[in-house]
Structures are given as structure tokens and as C-alpha cells.
Amino acid sequence: MSSITAKAGAMPSQPVRRRAKVDRSHWVGLLYIAPAILLVTVFFVIPLGMTAWMSLHNWPLMGQHRFIGLDNYLAITKDTRFWNALKFTLYYTVIVTIAIFAVAFPLALFVEKPRPMASVYRTAFFMPVVVGFASASLLWAWLLNVDSGLFSPAAQQLGLTEKKFNLIATFNPAFWSIIVMVVWKVAGFTMVILMTGLQSIPTELQEAAKIDGANAWQRFRTITLPLMRRTVALALILSVAGSILAFDQFYILLRGGPRNSTITAVYWIFNQSFVSFKLGYGAALSMVLLVILVVLSLIQLRLLRNPEGT
């Protein structure tokens, strides 16, 4: 370090030239990201601004809108059905995130090691990810159908249940059916993220630990996990954000049922906007959800940042 500093000090003209270079590359850099900035502005910043603007209005889907200030936000504080939906969404997020990691981590450990047919396994586990949530929900709507589906007639034929059991008629079977479906659909994606993290860990570290006599669990806990901190953070944030915004599966599979017990926050926003036609109120709810999501993501980033600050 010191030698470099000394060298730089010996050549006083160089920093000026370098700055000019930096300036030029600065503009070239801006040019390169201009398309991205444009896209983000048109498809994110402007709609976000419009949402914020709409949230200050009584904005029916049909008819005239008028400015009402913060009334929508005041109404949200009294909207028990929204807070219930949010409560359910958080419950779902916790359960489904744990379930996804519980399945994806072993899968990642399994497919990361070189073994015969490793790429076949990887492909097989990843396949459900490329199916859209809507198509996957429709497929499971059939699987779960009490009369013409797979699970309930199969259970009856095998003698497991005396008569047909309607899986989506009560909360717990319906909720856990969704969890199974989402894990089947999403675990492959989390698996791939975790796998890249595993592969970036130098093998020498593991070997050194092995020579020092650390067993498999010790190696996992003291080497693998700490070195995967960033990968886990990425997978966690993606999973949490995705789960808080869950909508398709509950809308298509359960219609928010049984008895409105599985209405998520986004579902409630959709209902307010496009069933009750209160676009302004829906916009206000969206802003509240956005703030909640940003806060949750910041907390996660903070908890999972590297202790050394690197």
C-alpha cells in the first residue's frame, strides 16, 4: 500500500489526467444505464407516483374522482378486514418461507455435489419454477378437486378415508395444501440460488476443517452457513417479498375461502379496487403494503449483512 501511495505522490500530474478519464467513462456509464433508467422511470417511478397521487383521492372505477387528502389512510386504520388479511399474510409468509428453506437447503446440498445424473436432478427440481403461478394453481385446483381430482378420490379408493374428503373445505387442510403447492413450485428456485452460494465456498476450507477433525455438522455450521450469509439473504428476501405479495394461488385455488379465511393483503387490495371499485382506497392500501415491505427488507438486510462490513 505504502509504495503505491509514494508512487502516486511522485507523479503529481497523473491524478488530473485520471480524473478526466473518470469523467468521460462516467458519461459513458450513464449512457449504458440510460435504457434501464428509462424503463424504471416509465414502468416504476411514474406508476408509483400515480399510485401515491391516487391514494389521496376518492377515485371510483366509474365516475368522477375528487381530492380527499389523507382520508383513505385514516380509513385504513379502521379497516379490520385489511389488518386481518395482513395478519394472515404474515402468518403465511413465515410458514411458507420456513417450508421452502427446509426443502430447498437439503436439495441444494444434494445437487451441488458432483454425482451421476446431477444435472438431471437439478432440472427435475427446477422444472416447476418455470410453470406460471396461475397455471400451477389451475393444475392443483384439479388435483385438489373433491370429485374429479386426484387426492380425495385416491384416498377413498385406497381406503384411507371412508367417504370423499373435501381438502379445501376447512382452513387447515386448505392452507397446508397451498403450502405444499407453493413449496413444490418455488423450492427449485431457492435451491439454485443456494447452490451457487455453496459452490462459491473454496473447497480448501472444507478440507482443512476435515483434517482438523471437524465433523459434517460442525463444518456446515461454522464454514458453510457463515460463508453463505449473502446468498441466504438474497434467497430470504426474495422468498419473503414474494410471499407477502401472494395472490394468484389463493385467488384461483381457494377464492379466499373457506369462508374468507385465506384472504391475503394483495387479495384485499384487488377486492377493494376491482370488486368494490374503490381505486383510490386500493392505491392507499398498496402504499401501506409497500412501506411494510420496504421496512421488512431493510430489517433483513441489516440482520444478514456481513459483520465485517464487507
Place this chain on the structure above:
Amino acid sequence: MKRLTSLLAATATLLSMTALASAAETANIWVRADGSNFMPQIVEAFNKSHENQIKLDIIPNAELVQKYATSAAGGTAPDGLSLDLIYTPAFAAAGQLEDITDWAKSLAYFNDLSPAHVKTGTYKDRIYGLPFSADSSVLIWNKKLFKQAGLDPDKGPTNFAEIAADAEKVAGLSGDIKGFYFSGACGGCNIFTFTPLIWASGGDILSEDGSKATLDTPQMRDAIALYRGMVDKGLVPEGAKTDSGANFFAAFAAGNIGIAPSGAFAIGALNTQYKDIDYGVTFLPGKDGGSSSFAGGDNFVVTKGTPKLAVLKEFLDYAYSLEGQTLLASRGSLPVRGDLAKEALKDLDPRYQVAAEAMAKGRTPYSVVFNDIINSANGPWAQMVNEVFFGDDVDGAIANAQETMQGIIDAGTGQ
């Protein structure tokens, strides 16, 4: 010179022809998918016999309101719309519809038009919608299964006790045969087929002007007891618990259901698509007899400020003619002109007569928030019917729905 004159004359003729052609106007109308069995036919018949033309778009049921609202906001709304009648007050309240009071009152047969349609088509004493298609709720039963169960196949149930007893007998047959069917997770289906049981017993779920929810009545509890009793005895298929309406008609059409509340549309659908099902049609009864029906269907409404009003009037005049009414009836939509009903139906399946009579006596709840309180899959009504039919806490479910419904009514449309 002569050539020039003839050329001028020819040009003039050509010009006048073009002018004539452009005088024939085309109006765009929409209908929900439920109307796809009769709407294309009557539009085609109209276009063949008239110079002005109608262009029809069929929109999926669940998307119609959203699609209309967004295209109205974008200035591309159709000129006219065949709209589920219960939505007419909400659309009128939002200021989307043309006031057609003068036109409506000028019709010689105005007083013979279906009262349920005219009532929902009226908002603040002005008329915004005229009856177009009609569907009433009725009770249908499977004659073959009745016979097998030792019941009189030509006699449908006439009160709650008979429904329960007949359903039990039919369910006693072997195999997958069940006694009774209803879509247990569908608000729209149950307002159509379950509330008539309450009305026929003398109760109601809303006050006349729609300002008060009146769910907790003895009549409501009697009707609930009928459904719960049949569910407890296993007379209703397990799938009913979660049927959000997809199986509303299909369950009976499959041929292993004894009795099902349904609609006049089922007559047309069974006659054309399920010819081997032998069925009877009767009124939805009250606890100790009597009868009632939900008078449903579509109102024809006009988008505010459309320049094609004259074409729409011509089209509606045609639909109201005997020819139009007969054509609609033959495709499963009941006549909306009371004075022509008998004649329009005289050559059709006699079971239509029952449905037409039910229509004439039918009722329709009036509310500007109908979608929110009743039809929405997540509304208080949909939640309540599922809880009271299958759940453990009937009292709590009714109380909860009453409170939520009244809250939504009081909040209004927010306009």
C-alpha cells in the same frame, strides 16, 4: 356536353349512394357470456332485417363490470350494454348511463314490462335501464330418480318438509346418487335460489329500499335449518361445500341429483344439451307452501352521451316485438313483455310456463352495493351462506354478516 351531363349525373348518383350507405349506422353493444345463447341470434336477426347494424361483443361474466368501467374511463365504451339488472343502480349512481326516462315512458307497453327490471332500472326516480332478457329461479327435479325412489315422478315438492323427505328418499338409492344440490360457496347462486325460500315464507334479507340488512329472521333460520338438515344427513354431495358456482348447473345435468334449485335458463340448456334427462319444473316453495322466485336477467342500458341512441332504440323495438320476444324465448330467455308472454311461449316447452309465472311473481333486491354485499366471492353474504350451511356457529355467522353488510350499505358507494 351530353357526355359531361351524364358523367355529372353518374357522379351525383354515386355520391347519393355513398351518403345512403353512411346513413346506415353501426352501434356497438356488449353482453355477458350468460347471454351467448340468445344474444348473437337476435342481433343476427336484427341485422338481416334492418339497415342500421348492431355489432355485438360477448364479455366473460366476471369481467364485464371492470371492462366496461375501464373502457368508459378510456372513452371506448360500447354504445349500449345488456347489463345484469342488479348492477343497474350502481352504474346509474356512478353517472355512466344515459337517462332514458322519456323514451321508456313513451313505449305503449311500458306498464307491461317486467316490474323487477324496471324497478332495478330506476335510480332516484329516473329510468336508466329497460328489461332485455329474463331468468327466474325455479326448483327442478329428476323424474327418473323420483320414480326409482318410489316417488310420484310428476309431483315436485311444495314445501320444506317435502323437499327434505323427497331428497332423503332419492339419496337412499345406491351409488353416487344424492338427494339435493346447491353451490355452497357462491353468493350469486344463493341469492338466486336460496332467498326465494325466505321470501316465500314471508321474510326478506333487505329492506325495500335496500338501506337496511335484515338477515336475522325466523324465516331465514327455517330455510337454513332445511339446508343444514339435508347436509347433516349426507343428502348433499361433498363438493357443494366449495362450489363457487362452477357446478351450479352441471351437477344436476350429470343425472345423479334428485332435486336442485335452478333457473329458467336450465330448461333451455337441458333441452338442447342433455336431452336424456327427464326433469320437472316447479316453484321454489316457502316453509309451509306458497312460492317465490328471484327475477333476474339483464337490463338494456345506454352509455351516457352515445351518438347512436336511434340505432339502439330501433334494436330494442325489434327485441320487444312479438318476433323478437319469441326468438328470445326459444333460446332460453323469458319474455319481458307481460302482454306478449303467453303468445311468445305458446309453441315452446310447457315447462317454460312455470318459469314465466315465477318471473311474473318474482322479486329482486335493490341495492347500489349489491356486488359488495351479495355477489362478491368474499362478501358477507357468500361467507354467511357457507358458514350457516356447513359451519358450527349459525348465530355468530348471521350476526357477523348482518354487521358487515350494514357497514357496507352505510358506507355506500362513497360518491
